[in-house]
Each structure stands twice: as structure tokens, then as C-alpha cells.
Amino acid sequence: MKERYEFAGIEEKWQKKWAVEDIYRVPDSSSRPKYYCLEMFPYPSGKLHMGHVRNYSIGDVLARFLTMRGYSVLHPMGWDAFGLPAENAAIKHGNIHPAVWTYDNINAMRAQLKQLGISYDWNREIATCHPGYYRWTQWLFLQLYKHGLAYKKEAAVNWCPSCATVLANEQVKEGSCERCSSTVEKRELNQWFFRITKYADRLLDDLKLLEGWPEKVKIMQENWIGRSEGAEINFPVEGEDDVMTVFTTRPDTIFGVTYMILAPEHPLVEKLIQGRPEAAEIRDFVKKVRSLSELDRTSTETEKIGLFTGAYCVNPLNGERVPILVANYVLLEYGTGCVMGVPAHDQRDFEFARKYNLPIRIVIQPEGEALDPDTMKEAYSGEGLMVNSGKFNGLPKKEGIRSVIDYCEEKGIGKGVVNFRLRDWLISRQRYWGAPIPMIYCDKCGIVPVPESDLPVELPLDVEFKNTGRNPLADHPSFVKTACPQCGGPGHRETDTMDTFMCSSFYYYRYTSPRDGDHVWDDEKVRHWLPVDQYIGGVEHAILHLLYSRFFTKFLNDIGLVPNVEPFTRLLTQGMVLKDGSKMSKSKGNVVSPEDIVATYGADTARMFILFAAPPERDLEWSDQGVEGCYRFLNRVWRLVAPLAGKLEAGSPPDTGKLVGVDREMHRLTHGTIKKVTEDIGGRFNFNTAVSAIMEMVNGLYQYREVPETDRDPAVLNEAVETLLILLAPFAPHVTEELWQGIGRSGSVHQQPWPEYSREAVAEDEVTIVVQLNGKIKDRILVPADITPEGMKELVLSQPSVREMLEGKNVVKVIPVPGKLVNIVVK
Numbered sequence: 001m002k003e004r005y006e007f008a009g010i011e012e013k014w015q016k017k018w019a020v021e022d023i024y025r026v027p028d029s030s031s032r033p034k035y036y037c038l039e040m041f042p043y044p045s046g047k048l049h050m051g052h053v054r055n056y057s058i059g060d061v062l063a064r065f066l067t068m069r070g071y072s073v074l075h076p077m078g079w080d081a082f083g084l085p086a087e088n089a090a091i092k093h094g095n096i097h098p099a100v101w102t103y104d105n106i107n108a109m110r111a112q113l114k115q116l117g118i119s120y121d122w123n124r125e126i127a128t129c130h131p132g133y134y135r136w137t138q139w140l141f142l143q144l145y146k147h148g149l150a151y152k153k154e155a156a157v158n159w160c161p162s163c164a165t166v167l168a169n170e171q172v173k174e175g176s177c178e179r180c181s182s183t184v185e186k187r188e189l190n191q192w193f194f195r196i197t198k199y200a201d202r203l204l205d206d207l208k209l210l211e212g213w214p215e216k217v218k219i220m221q222e223n224w225i226g227r228s229e230g231a232e233i234n235f236p237v238e239g240e241d242d243v244m245t246v247f248t249t250r251p252d253t254i255f256g257v258t259y260m261i262l263a264p265e266h267p268l269v270e271k272l273i274q275g276r277p278e279a280a281e282i283r284d285f286v287k288k289v290r291s292l293s294e295l296d297r298t299s300t301e302t303e304k305i306g307l308f309t310g311a312y313c314v315n316p317l318n319g320e321r322v323p324i325l326v327a328n329y330v331l332l333e334y335g336t337g338c339v340m341g342v343p344a345h346d347q348r349d350f351e352f353a354r355k356y357n358l359p360i361r362i363v364i365q366p367e368g369e370a371l372d373p374d375t376m377k378e379a380y381s382g383e384g385l386m387v388n389s390g391k392f393n394g395l396p397k398k399e400g401i402r403s404v405i406d407y408c409e410e411k412g413i414g415k416g417v418v419n420f421r422l423r424d425w426l427i428s429r430q431r432y433w434g435a436p437i438p439m440i441y442c443d444k445c446g447i448v449p450v451p452e453s454d455l456p457v458e459l460p461l462d463v464e465f466k467n468t469g470r471n472p473l474a475d476h477p478s479f480v481k482t483a484c485p486q487c488g489g490p491g492h493r494e495t496d497t498m499d500t501f502m503c504s505s506f507y508y509y510r511y512t513s514p515r516d517g518d519h520v521w522d523d524e525k526v527r528h529w530l531p532v533d534q535y536i537g538g539v540e541h542a543i544l545h546l547l548y549s550r551f552f553t554k555f556l557n558d559i560g561l562v563p564n565v566e567p568f569t570r571l572l573t574q575g576m577v578l579k580d581g582s583k584m585s586k587s588k589g590n591v592v593s594p595e596d597i598v599a600t601y602g603a604d605t606a607r608m609f610i611l612f613a614a615p616p617e618r619d620l621e622w623s624d625q626g627v628e629g630c631y632r633f634l635n636r637v638w639r640l641v642a643p644l645a646g647k648l649e650a651g652s653p654p655d656t657g658k659l660v661g662v663d664r665e666m667h668r669l670t671h672g673t674i675k676k677v678t679e680d681i682g683g684r685f686n687f688n689t690a691v692s693a694i695m696e697m698v699n700g701l702y703q704y705r706e707v708p709e710t711d712r713d714p715a716v717l718n719e720a721v722e723t724l725l726i727l728l729a730p731f732a733p734h735v736t737e738e739l740w741q742g743i744g745r746s747g748s749v750h751q752q753p754w755p756e757y758s759r760e761a762v763a764e765d766e767v768t769i770v771v772q773l774n775g776k777i778k779d780r781i782l783v784p785a786d787i788t789p790e791g792m793k794e795l796v797l798s799q800p801s802v803r804e805m806l807e808g809k810n811v812v813k814v815i816p817v818p819g820k821l822v823n824i825v826v827k
């Protein structure tokens with residue numbers, strides 16, 4: 001073997017060989033237990049970044065480890081290939097079609113992934129922009145439609161002026177577009193929605209099935225779904241037939257309502273103010289508020305402004321007149337667009353009431369404390385008994401809530417309801433590069449679904465990209481014009497395409513049957529492989545992708561297409577890759593390119609560094625010295641093993657019981673390392689400490705190699721070297737494969753069984769125990785690991801240091817604690 005570690009030649013050679021021999025192909029049936037290891041598939045932007053390298057290296061170690069542990073591991077890769085950047089590139093450069101741009105990028109990134117030596121079964125590769133894939137995206141849309149879960153409605157929706165499309169609520173972050181950070185506007189548009197709210201309860205309840213998910217992700221989903229229990233209560237408007245319906249989680253405070261607020265855009269506002277002196281001022285106010293973003297309106301920093309409409313409603317429980325106001329912080333989209341003001345028991349209402357001198361009335365009195373509306377400094381929202389509440393006086397908060405709801409239901413003035421923050425998923429996008437929504441509009445028949453046999457509705461490729469903000473599909477007459485499938489008359493196609501989160505909500509099922517042209521997937525294969533055992537990706541998908549995938553899975557389970565109710569049994573959210581303390585980004589100029597690192601040090605070093613530098617969930621700080629260190633380590637492994645080529649006899653492992661001295665030590669180190677690495681990878685994904693253990697083993701092996709050949713057991717050395725290469729293989733697949741072959745072993749190192757450690761080998765010969773005098777530590781001594789308590793006592797008392805210490809003292813008791821200490825009690 002060569003003296004020097006020449007990574008470039010080695011890596012290229014093995015990548016070719018693995019591809020030719022197709023060693024990562026996984027069969028659909030096997031006597032081995034299955035394991036589905038999945039990393040979130042990337043958007044084909046053109047180049048891998050370090051975050052990708054981290055994501056895929058974590059998955060690859062796991063997939064390789066489990067394969068060696070005897071599992072049949074499904075480890076596929078594909079492309080989340082529809083989306084805006086491709087179209088924006090086409091608009092900007094004019095001459096690149098989004099399809100060409102996308103497939104070029106896919107080719108470039110696939111080559112990069114192969115360069116990293118990731119063990120994907122490339123036979124299963126999918127791209128969501130391929131008609132063979134999006135045909136099934138459309139087919140699933142039709143299934144949702146058939147089951148009443150896809151519907152079209154006019155609604156005020158989030159519009160990003162820069163992306164020229166609508167966005168789902170989940171894609172709006174603090175009032176801004178998640179993609180481009182532009183301020184999101186509201187527009188009234190006729191759009192397609194998925195009825196995800198129908199699954200709100202199950203999406204919430206089933207979070208408790210997800211024991212293998214990080215707590216923080218579950219909490220984020222729980223908050224996003226936002227279940228609250230309460231009541232809807234109707235307040236009749238004085239002098240009108242209308243009622244104002246409010247949702248409240250605190251029906252027990254209903255006697256404390258001193259004002260009512262409508263959202264400025266509430267349809268009732270105009271009716272209430274007509275002909276009143278306040279009308280002009282309120283119309284002005286409404287106009288001003290409507291031009292503000294949702295964020296500006298609801299931010300805690302925004303001053304809360306309200307105006308009295310001049311109208312009153314009636315509290316249905318006590319018959320009191322309640323003034324009706326409009327205020328900037330109440331939104332139409334949430335709840336009923338109408339809130340009751342209970343200033344004594346809600347902090348926001350309290351501040352508002354103080355500002356406008358509205359009355360404050362205590363209706364919950366904490367025990368042993370008297371609240372005074374004139375002097376209280378903040379609202380009281382704790383436990384207490386109902387007061388000033390007629391026949392409900394004296395009821396504690398919880399019972400009060402129940403009793404008021406019962407009363408309202410009995411009198412027909414309200415009802416108990418469960419409210420969710422979750423809204424239906426808006427999936428129409430006014431852009432070209434997406435899966436066309438398979439719907440046809442006919443003047444006679446209305447909305448008609450495209451027959452399943454006509455799928456896919458193919459995206460025409462001959463479109464013009466202009467910077468007009470108009471969807472080019474709408475300007476493509478031969479796409480738009482079609483016959484109505486029902487009556488044969490003239491129809492026109494829907495020109496909106498689907499949110500790309502639709503494409504990624506089911507891709508992990510399609511990997512089981514990537515080329516199936518007759519079915520969305522093969523029933524038997526899905527039953528074999530699903531659910532995904534381990535999913536790995538960034539925490540930024542905690543709500544969007546993960547919530548949508550869970551919704552899809554529940555729907556697919558309901559219609560019998562998948563056996564599982566949750567898609568991902570375990571989830572690992574890896575931390576970010578930082579440099580100089582912040583996330584790598586072009587704008588900060590702190591990007592380290594994976595290509596450069598691979599060219600300078602090789603893929604094995606890149607992978608080692610990224611796995612060694614931090615535990616997977618934590619952020620990882622890039623360190624050039626750290627990369628150098630991993631490179632030096634692989635060189636050290638090379639210089640250790642390469643000279644042994646031709647000198648290591650393959651054979652049976654050494655007999656643990658017969659080993660002594662340095663052989664016993666080396667053997668123990670080998671098995672101790674197997675134990676540590678196995679537990680670190682398999683149990684807790686502590687790849688960094690696993691690598692540390694392998695590094696320690698290499699140090700030990702260097703020392704052992706220096707022992708004259710006549711004084712060491714060749715079987716021990718052989719076992720140690722083979723074990724080292726196998727344990728290191730998931731981290732550094734190329735160099736280990738080269739050395740494995742170099743020392744004359746047959747087959748791929750990646751297809752070797754993972755070694756089991758021997759308990760006997762790792763058993764310690766001696767342990768250190770503490771000697772105490774009256775409970776104070778005085779000394780530490782080595783004792784045989786299997787010593788009896790009686791033997792411990794004797795051994796300790798015979799130590800010269802102990803005898804000296806006890807001179808002239810009266811020993812009352814000697815207490816041995818096996819494996820730990822001996823305490824000598826003296827007077």
C-alpha cells in the first residue's frame with residue numbers, strides 16, 4: 001500500500017466501485033428487520049451547503065451502522081424540485097427554463113452527494129417536478145377533493161407582493177414572507193384550501209404518540225394548533241335584529257363585561273354607525289387600520305386605540321347595556337371578530353379600560369384578598385369565587401365556567417365550543433413552477449375534477465416568463481382551453497399550481513414505489529417500510545412540513561392507503577452550522593463551501609469533522625483547526641494500518657481467558673471501544689464521543705504495535721485492526737474500505753457485521769477504592785475487581801499507610817462498601 005494517504009484517488013475509486021456494484025440497493029423484502037432512515041430531501045438550489053452535509057452525514061452514519069447491525073435499511077434521496085427560485089431565475093435571465101435550471105441543479109447536487117460517499121439507494125431517486133411524480137400529487141389532490149377536504153373559497157389571504165403569490169399562514173413569519181421577508185398584505189381572492197382543521201383534534205392528541213420527537217417541536221405544534229375550550233355567547237344588539245357572537249375561554253367572567261369590541265372590518269360596523277354622529281370618524285379609522293399589517297396591529301408595542309360607535313348591545317346574562325367599540329387590535333380572522341371586554345380579569349382589557357376610563361367590575365374574588373377596582377394595578381386572572389354574578393355567586397372558577405355554559409345552552413343564548421388557532425391550509429399559488437391543480441371550470445357544470453385517467457395535467461414547457469407578476473399559465477391558451485369532462489362543452493383549466501409543501505407531504509411514501517406507474521404506491525411495500533423509523537432535518541420545518549405530513553398521513557390512513565397514523569416515529573432536528581458565532585450565510589460572508597473542503601481534505605475528513613465537532617442537536621461552530629485535526633487523525637490511521645498490509649493473518653479471535661499483559665490490555669481496549677461506539681451511535685446519536693473513543697483506540701494501537709512481535713499475540717492485533725476499520729467505516733467510508741482491502745480482507749467493509757463486545761473482555765481486573773477515616777477521605781488504593789467485602793477490609797488494614805494512620809487509635813468498626821470504599825471508624 002502507498003505510504004501516504006492520498007484521499008482523492010481513494011474516494012473516487014470507491015465511489016465508482018460502489019455504484020457499479022450497486023452495494024446500497026435495498027430489496028423490498030428481506031429476512032432482516034426493516035429500518036427506514038430518512039433525511040429531509042433538499043430543494044435543488046444548485047449547491048450543497050454545510051447544513052446539508054451535516055444533515056446527510058448524520059443520516060449516513062446511522063444507515064451504515066444499522067445495516068452492519070443486521071437491518072435492511074431504506075435510505076433514499078430525492079428532490080423537492082418545484083418552487084419559486086427556478087421561476088425567478090427564468091424571469092431574471094430570460095433564457096433558462098425552470099425545468100432546465102432545476103434538472104441542471106439536481107445533476108450538480110447529486111454529483112456532490114456521491115462525492116461525499118453517502119449510502120443512498122439511488123435507484124429510488126425522485127424529483128417532485130417530474131410528471132411521473134406530480135401525477136400522484138394531482139391524484140392525491142383529487143382524493144382530498146373527493147373526500148370533501150379540498151375546497152375553494154373567497155377569502156382574505158396573505159399576499160406577498162414580491163413573490164407575487166399567496167402564502168399559507170404557516171409561511172408568514174411575524175407578518176413577513178418566510179421566503180423573502182417582504183411585508184405580507186391581505187387580499188380578497190378565490191383560493192383552494194385543504195381542510196386541515198378537520199384533523200385539528202387528532203393532530204393535537206396524537207402528539208403524545210411521538211415519544212421519539214424532541215419536546216420543543218411538539219410544543220411548537222401544540223401552540224400552532226392552539227386548542228382552547230370555551231363558549232360562544234350571543235349579545236343582542238340594542239334596537240336591531242343582529243346579535244354579536246363572542247368566543248371566550250372565561251364564561252365565568254361574563255358578568256364583568258363592561259364593553260364590547262368589534263374588529264374594524266367586521267360587517268356589522270357599517271350598519272351600526274349609519275346615521276350616527278360618530279360615523280365619519282369611525283370610517284376614517286377603519287380605513288387607516290385596514291392598511292396596517294396584522295403584525296403591526298397585534299404587536300404588544302402597538303398602542304391600542306378604540307372608538308365608541310354610539311351603539312349598545314345587551315349582556316344576555318344580566319340584561320345590562322354594554323357599549324360597542326371598534327379597536328385596532330381585534331382581528332376579523334381570529335375567533336368571531338368580536339371580543340368582550342372584562343377589564344378586571346384580563347390584562348389587555350384592563351389596560352384598555354384604564355386608558356379610556358371604562359368601568360372595571362370584579363366578578364372573581366380570590367380567597368382571603370379583596371380586589372378593589374379603583375386601586376388595582378393589574379387584572380386578576382387567578383383562581384377565586386364568582387361574585388357580582390347573580391345566581392352563580394360563590395362558584396369557583398372552574399365550576400363557574402361549566403355552569404355558565406350549561407345555563408347559556410339551556411336558554412339558547414350560547415353554547416360550549418372548542419376553538420383552534422389552526423386555519424385551513426391555503427394551497428393555491430399563482431405561479432408557474434408547481435403541480436397544476438387538476439380542476440376544470442365549466443359554465444354549465446361548475447367546478448369539475450380532471451378524471452384520474454387524464455392525469456397528469458402536464459405543465460406546458462413553452463411558456464414565456466415576464467416580470468409582470470402574472471402566472472404564465474394563465475397566458476397559455478392551449479393549456480387553459482379544454483373540454484369539460486362532464487358535458488364535453490367548453491371549459492377552462494385552473495391555472496393556479498399547488499403549494500410545494502403538498503409535494504413534500506407524501507414523498508416518503510413514494511420512495512417505496514418510485515417508478516410505479518399504476519398506483520401512487522404499492523400497498524405491500526408501504527406496509528413493509530412505513531412508518532419512517534428515523535427522520536432527520538432542520539428545526540425550521542417544525543410546523544410547516546412536519547404538520548402537513550402528519551395531516552396527510554392521517555388522511556391517507558383514513559382512506560386505507562397507509563397502515564400508520566403518524567409518518568415519523570423518531571425525529572432528530574440537527575443544529576445549525578455556525579462560523580464566527582453566526583449561521584453561515586452569503587450576506588455575512590462566513591460561508592465555507594463543502595466543495596472546497598472536500599477538494600482540500602477529502603470527503604472522509606469533512607464527514608469526520610462535522611460529526612466530531614458537536615452532538616447532532618447542538619449548533620456546530622466551524623473550526624479550520626478542527627478540520628485539520630480530523631485530517632491528521634485519518635492520516636494517523638493510514639500510517640498505522642497501511643504498513644500492516646500483508647502482515648495480518650485473518651483468523652479466529654483471541655481467547656479472552658488466556659490473554660495476559662499487553663495483549664489483555666489491547667483486547668480490553670478493542671472491546672471497550674466496541675461497547676462505547678455501539679452505545680453512542682445506537683442509543684443517543686453521540687457521534688462525537690464515539691469518534692473520541694475511536695481516536696483513543698488508535699492511540700492504544702500505536703503503543704501496542706511498538707511491542708516486539710515476539711511479545712504480542714497476532715490474533716489480538718488482527719482483531720484490533722479489523723475492529724478499528726469496521727467501527728470507523730460509517731464515519732469515514734472511503735479510507736476504511738481502502739484499508740480493509742489493503743490488509744487483504746474480502747468483501748466490502750460496509751457489508752461486514754458490526755462486532756459484538758465480549759463482557760469478559762471489558763471486565764475490569766482492578767478497581768480503585770477510597771479509604772476513609774471517620775468518613776473523611778484519606779487514601780485511594782487498587783483492589784481486585786472481584787474482591788469480597790471481607791477481603792477489602794483485610795487488604796485496606798494491611799496497607800502500610802493505613803497502619804501508620806491508625807497507630808495509637810482505637811478501631812471501633814470497619815465498613816466496606818463493595819467497589820467503592822472502606823470506612824474505618826476510630827475513637
Ligand SMILES: [Zn+2]
Binds near residue numbers: 161177178179180181
Ligand atoms: Zn415573498
Ligand SMILES: [Zn+2]
Binds near residue numbers: 485
Ligand atoms: Zn360541463
